[in-house]
Amino acid sequence: MNKGINLASGDWMNFMNAGDGFFDTSIVEKVVPLLDNDMLVVYGDTVLDYGTYTSLRTNLDLSNMYYGQVLGHQSSFTNAIYQKKNPFSLEYEIAGDYDFLLNAYIKNKDGFKQIPMVVSVFSMDGVSSNNEIQSTLERIRILKKVKQYKLKIRLAYYLVLLKIMIKNKLPAKIIKRINVGERQ
Numbered sequence: 001m002n003k004g005i006n007l008a009s010g011d012w013m014n015f016m017n018a019g020d021g022f023f024d025t026s027i028v029e030k031v032v033p034l035l036d037n038d039m040l041v042v043y044g045d046t047v048l049d050y051g052t053y054t055s056l057r058t059n060l061d062l063s064n065m066y067y068g069q070v071l072g073h074q075s076s077f078t079n080a081i082y083q084k085k086n087p088f089s090l091e092y093e094i095a096g097d098y099d100f101l102l103n104a105y106i107k108n109k110d111g112f113k114q115i116p117m118v119v120s121v122f123s124m125d126g127v128s129s130n131n132e133i134q135s136t137l138e139r140i141r142i143l144k145k146v147k148q149y150k151l152k153i154r155l156a157y158y159l160v161l162l163k164i165m166i167k168n169k170l171p172a173k174i175i176k177r178i179n180v181g182e183r184q
Helices: 002-007 027-034 062-067 080-085 096-107 132-145 151-169 172-183
Strands: 041-049 054-057 076-079 112-123
Touching: 002 080, 027 041, 027 112, 054 112, 062 096, 062 151, 076 080, 096 132, 132 151
Parallel strands: 041 112
Antiparallel strands: 041 054, 041 076
16 A cells, blocks of 8 residues: 555545445545545545445544544545655554554544545455454554553453454354344
8 A cells, every 4th residue: 555655646545455445436526525635534434345235334433443443444535645654554464554543543633534424335355354353463563552552442352352253163154143133
């Protein structure tokens, strides 16, 4: 992604991974009038695509960012000047976007603007979704680095890791039943 940052010539950036995309073909047209050059990140909501069904993930309060990925880079537009000065860390294989967004939030909480629309469709069959333990451990490393791995957050991450480990041990048929039950 950093190679793309260096080559970019526009005022704003958005990053999509394989399998992800904009919610509809007119999203960029709808978002451009809402971009504010005083902001670091302008973001909207995300549709999570599980393959057989989808669900809407509305962005949580940004103060919950310490507990996990509350907004995705697929639904975020980042100020190009800020992004070029603060490229993604190569220290993390999966959670570089979390590291970038968390550090931007810590530096300037008022530099984020939420827009009232669904921006992207995020494939739940990607690298971060298929490597949940590694992704979670990387987020923990990031929190330790920025000195935000406090007791309450630590307990929340222990619970996340426990849920992932249980889910990974359950047969796929049971997981599917649980996921269908959550949608109802």
